[in-house]
Amino acid sequence: xxxxxxxxxxxxxxxxxxxxxxxxxxxxxxxxxxxxxxxxxxxxxxxxxxxxxxxxxxxxxxxxxxxxxxxxxxxxxxxxxxxxxxxxxxxxxxxxxxxxxxxxxxxxxxxxxxxxxxxxxxxxxxxxxxxxxxxxxxxxxxxxxxxxxxxxxxxxxxxxxxxxxxxxxxxxxxxxxxxxxxxxxxxxxxxxxxxxxxxxxxxxxxxxxxxxxxxxxxxxxxxxxxxxxxxxxxxxxxxxxxxxxxxxxxxxxxxxxxxxxxxxxxxxxxxxxxxxxxxxxxxxxxxxxxxxxxxxxxxxxxxxxxxxxxxxxxxxxxxxxxxxxxxxxxxxxxxxxxxxxxxxxxxxxxxxxxxxxxxxxxxxxxxxx
Amino acid sequence: xxxxxxxxxxxxxxxxxxxxxxxxxxxxxxxxxxxxxxxxxxxxxxxxxxxxxxxxxxxxxxxxxxxxxxxxxxxxxxxxxxxxxxxxxxxxxxxxxxxxxxxxxxxxxxxxxxxxxxxxxxxxxxxxxxxxxxxxxxxxxxxxxxxxxxxxxxxxxxxxxxxxxxxxxxxxxxxxxxxxxxxxxxxxxxxxxxxxxxxxxxxxxxxxxxxxxxxxxxxxxxxxxxxxxxxxxxxxxxxxxxxxxxxxxxxxxxxxxxxxxxxxxxxxxx
Numbered sequence: 001x002x003x004x005x006x007x008x009x010x011x012x013x014x015x016x017x018x019x020x021x022x023x024x025x026x027x028x029x030x031x032x033x034x035x036x037x038x039x040x041x042x043x044x045x046x047x048x049x050x051x052x053x054x055x056x057x058x059x060x061x062x063x064x065x066x067x068x069x070x071x072x073x074x075x076x077x078x079x080x081x082x083x084x085x086x087x088x089x090x091x092x093x094x095x096x097x098x099x100x101x102x103x104x105x106x107x108x109x110x111x112x113x114x115x116x117x118x119x120x121x122x123x124x125x126x127x128x129x130x131x132x133x134x135x136x137x138x139x140x141x142x143x144x145x146x147x148x149x150x151x152x153x154x155x156x157x158x159x160x161x162x163x164x165x166x167x168x169x170x171x172x173x174x175x176x177x178x179x180x181x182x183x184x185x186x187x188x189x190x191x192x193x194x195x196x197x198x199x200x201x202x203x204x205x206x207x208x209x210x211x212x213x214x215x216x217x218x219x220x221x222x223x224x225x226x227x228x229x230x231x232x233x234x235x236x237x238x239x240x241x242x243x244x245x246x247x248x249x250x251x252x253x254x255x256x257x258x259x260x261x262x263x264x265x266x267x268x269x270x271x272x273x274x275x276x277x278x279x280x281x282x283x284x285x286x287x288x289x290x291x292x293x294x295x296x297x298x299x300x301x302x303x304x305x306x307x308x309x310x311x312x313x314x315x316x317x318x319x320x321x322x323x324x325x326x327x328x329x330x331x332x333x334x335x336x337x338x339x340x341x342x343x344x345x346x347x348x349x350x351x352x353x354x355x356x357x358x359x360x361x362x363x364x365x366x367x368x369x
Numbered sequence: 370x371x372x373x374x375x376x377x378x379x380x381x382x383x384x385x386x387x388x389x390x391x392x393x394x395x396x397x398x399x400x401x402x403x404x405x406x407x408x409x410x411x412x413x414x415x416x417x418x419x420x421x422x423x424x425x426x427x428x429x430x431x432x433x434x435x436x437x438x439x440x441x442x443x444x445x446x447x448x449x450x451x452x453x454x455x456x457x458x459x460x461x462x463x464x465x466x467x468x469x470x471x472x473x474x475x476x477x478x479x480x481x482x483x484x485x486x487x488x489x490x491x492x493x494x495x496x497x498x499x500x501x502x503x504x505x506x507x508x509x510x511x512x513x514x515x516x517x518x519x520x521x522x523x524x525x526x527x528x529x530x531x532x533x534x535x536x537x538x539x540x541x542x543x544x545x546x547x548x549x550x551x552x553x554x555x556x557x558x559x560x561x562x563x564x565x566x567x568x569x570x571x572x573x574x575x576x577x578x579x580x581x582x583x584x585x586x587x588x589x590x591x592x593x594x595x596x597x598x599x600x601x602x603x604x605x606x607x608x609x610x611x612x613x614x615x616x617x618x619x620x621x622x623x624x625x626x627x628x629x630x631x632x633x634x635x636x637x638x639x
Contacts, residue, residue, distance in 0.1 A: 117465075252478050256465040262428050263534070264454030264482030310467040312489075365467055 027053050032315050040321035042099070045324045049095045049331040050087060054338060057083050065235040066092065083343075094355040098330040098344070099323035101221075101289040102299070106283045106322025109296025110314055111278040114250040115271050116170075116179045122297035123282040126184060127191035129293075132279075132286035134195040134202075135161025135212050141206040155235050158283035166190050166279050174279075186195050219290030219345050221330050224367070228288040239281035240319065246274060247312035292326070292345050298352040299325055325352070379442040381406050381538045381570030382457075387427050387436035389419075396422045397594045399436070404570045406537060410562055411585030412574040413617055418591040420574035421462060426538045427572075429453045432492070441537060454482035458534035460527050462542040468516025472526045475515055476502055479533035485544070494533075501532035502558060506552075520547035524528065530555060532563075538564075541573040545580060557584040578606060582630045590614065606630045 051062040061079050068074055104167045105123055112121035112128075123129045135157040169191050173183040196217075203213040215223060249270055252260050257267040282296075299322045303314055329347040336342065382404040391396040397419045404410050412420050417637065425431045427438050429445055438445040440456040448456070458479065479501070480494040502508040505525045510518060518526065524547045531539055539560070545553040561584050563569045575581040581588060582602035590598040590605050592614045598605045611619045611632070622631045 146630060248481075248484070248489070249486065251470070251474070252481050253476070254467040254470075257466050258425070258430050259459075259461060260461040261430055261450050263478060264449075264451035264452045264459070304469075309467060310474070 010087075031316075034307070034313065035320070038317055040326075041068060041293075042320050042324045045230050045327045045331075046095055046099065049098075049327045050091045052090055052331060052335060055274075056084050057087065058122060062087055087255045089225075092332070093226045093229055094182060094221045094328055097224040097229055097289060098230065100222050100232055100236060101285045101292065102295055102326025102329075103319045103323040104232075104239075104285040105292065105295040105326070106299035106318040107240060107283075107315060108278040108282040110300035110311070110318040111250070111274055112296070113300060114253060114311055115278075116184060117180055118184055118193055119301070120185055120297070121295075123278075124192075124296060126169050126196040126289065127195065128162045128190035128246070128279055128282050129286050130195040130199070131161040131163075131165025131313040132158035132283040133161070133216050133291050134199045135159065135283070136216050136287045137199045140208050140212050141202050141215070144357070150282050154287040155280075155284040158233075158287035159280050161195065162286075163276070163278040165195060166275055170275075177272040216286070216290045218343050219292040220341075220343060222341060223291060223335070224288075232284040232288045235284035236281045239277040239284075242277045243274065243281075244315055246270070247315050250311040250315075250318070251309075254311075274332040275356065293346060294325055294345075294348045294352045294356075295322055298348075298356045301356060380404060380439070381441055382572065383439040383442075384423075384427060385437050385439075386447040387423070387426055387438065388434045389431055389533065390434050393432075395434075395594060397426065397433075400591070400594070400596055401436075402589055402599070404538070404572055406570050407564050409564045409571045409573065409585050409586070411581035411588040411589055411602075412572060412591065413578055413581050414591035414597075419594040420591055422543055422594075423591070424459060424542050424572070424574060428457055428459045428540055431570050435521055451482045454534065454536070456536055457538040457540055457559065458531035458536040460524075460531045460539070460541040460544050464527065466515045466523065467515060469488065470515055472513055472515065472518065472522075472529075473498060473502070473511040474572075475526055476507075476530045476533050479530035482534065497535055498529070498533045501529040502526075504532060506555065521549060521552055524548055525556065526554065527626075528559075528607075537569060539569055539573075541570045541571065543576055546576065553580055554583075560584070574623045579610075579630070579632050582606060583624065583627070591596060602630050606632065 047059070047063060047066070050066065051059045061083060065084050066081060066154065069084075069088055108128070109122045112123065112126060113119055115121075118125075136154050138161070139154055139157040165221060166302065169184065169187045170179065172187040173179050175183060199217060201215070203210055203217070204215070251267055252263055252265050255263075260267045300314060300318045303317045303321060307313055307317065326344070326348070329351060330344045332351070333344040333347045334341045379598075382402070384403070385401050387397055387400040388395065400419070400423060402410070410416060412423065414420055420429065426433050427445070429448070429450060432446070440448070440453065441458070445453055445456075467498055476498040477490050477494060480490055480497065483494065484490065499508065504534055505528045507522065507525045507529050508601045510526065515523065515526070524544065528541070531541070541560070543555055544560075548556060557573070557575075557580065560571045560573060564571055569573075573581075573585070575585075577592055585602065586598060588602050588605040591611070597614060598610060600619065606621060608619060608621055611621075618635045620633045620635070622633055623629070624631050
């Protein structure tokens with residue numbers, strides 16, 4: 001990825017029209033420094049979120065415990081065993097699960113926005129997340145075994161629910177070759193309401209599983225274990241590989257379908273592939289972390305507003321910032337009201353929405369999309 | 370491509386008996402036309418005569434109900450979208466363009482058929498885009514966002530995108546529609562030059578009959594989805610045919626320098 005777009009200056013005064021040579025110089029600027037900074041920020045968030053908690057474990061001890069487990073070199077033997085368990089078995093899985101969920105939701109949101117050519121598409125708003133929750137709930141209340149050959153079936157059931165939702169919303173919302181914002185959101189809200197209603201009904205019918213279902217519906221990381229991470233990764237990682245490979249193609253799809261075809265892209269097949277893998281990843285995230293709103297909407301738009309719409313940087317930056325954002329949101333969720341926790345969805349809304357509105361206000365509406 | 374030495378050069382475009390319908394409405398019936406490399410063919414006809422549909426059918430966007438399209442000898446209906454896009458580029462009439470991309474980024478999208486899924490644009494692609502933008506007088510717009518361009522600038526950037534695609538055949542749907550008189554002539558002069566010097570074949574749907582007559586060697590006139598005339602501008606643009614097809618009385622004058630037809634409508638004779 002050595003070809004790069006010019007970054008539009010956010011909110012700055014209109015720059016003088018750059019010459020062609022200026023545009024070329026901008027294109028040859030590499031994206032890697034940007035990715036590196038975002039990656040370092042993510043690492044910082046992981047360490048910070050792992051170090052903060054009621055047990056009062058110092059930051060250096062946290063780092064030593066993580067490093068000793070990662071490298072196999074025993075450097076933390078002077079530290080209490082309880083600390084090691086708290087860091088490695090309780091906090092780190094939770095932090096990483098929050099990061100994985102944030103990364104996947106932001107990636108799926110950016111992908112839906114590109115495929116639907118619609119700025120309001122998001123796993124939550126178009127009913128994919130609630131459909132996935134319904135699929136997962138159906139398995140939870142059915143008393144069938146939740147895993148097969150070590151692979152959890154929860155993500156697959158969630159995927160089934162997500163795919164039914166996205167196909168239903170898409171077919172209802174589609175007008176000719178486009179998916180207008182209004183019909184997409186109306187259809188998404190309607191389908192989401194229906195699946196939420198069925199999920200609530202299943203939950204109330206099955207009081208023994210009420211807690212498991214509630215954590216899927218509300219979205220929470222407080223039961224996170226390494227197991228949940230290893231369930232979700234086999235779905236999330238291949239999906240990310242496929243989506244990241246389609247960055248340039250998604251740019252072409254942001255034209256209309258007729259132009260995409262005339263430029264050599266098969267729009268129907270490409271959209272099907274991208275919707276499929278984005279829904280698979282979103283469903284895996286919902287099945288382990290529950291439905292968490294706003295991440296898939298806010299993170300890609302923030303990236304777009306700051307660095308522009310090129311999907312080759314939008315998709316990786318959304319993944320990195322989605323992870324960072326949800327890790328920090330979850331950190332707040334478990335620390336602001338100690339000793340009790342508040343649902344992370346409240347934090348994502350309270351922190352994310354004002355920031356989002358601020359960005360929208362600064363950019364001239366519509367000019368960045 | 371077909372390893373045979375045919376007696377004359379393979380036509381860049383060969384459409385035979387094309388019939389296209391949207392549902393029950395037949396918009397093209399039995400249209401045939403052929404275009405050799407190095408030729409600029411003007412496609413004229415009133416609004417709704419099927420010009421845009423013909424371009425969509427040739428570029429594989431709509432499947433014809435009957436007939437066939439050959440691009441440099443290959444059956445277009447059997448080619449993938451990418452293979453078609455390597456053979457023909459299109460300047461569409463009213464395309465949706467994402468406003469936040471820059472003009473250069475849009476032109477670089479013309480390189481899509483030359484790139485694999487994972488490939489990034491390289492030097493050659495940037496060079497092709499630069500040449501295309503310089504040829505269309507848009508290079509100084511390279512860093513501007515699409516949303517900030519005027520209709521005419523956007524139109525020329527779209528022509529640059531089609532040139533950057535580096536195809537033997539160009540299909541232009543009203544390439545001069547949003548342009549001022551100077552850029553109208555410049556665009557069509559560029560097309561004529563590309564035909565002469567690079568041997569490209571150009572099919573251009575042109576609304577303005579006088580403009581078409583000045584730059585095209587041959588015209589094809591469509592009316593109600595059928596070819597009603599084909600030949601030199603002088604042969605096609607006769608007062609009787611214009612009255613019949615356009616329902617208008619037009620005077621056909623001769624250009625003072627070239628002798629090509631210039632059309633003048635009946636003034637207000639009140």
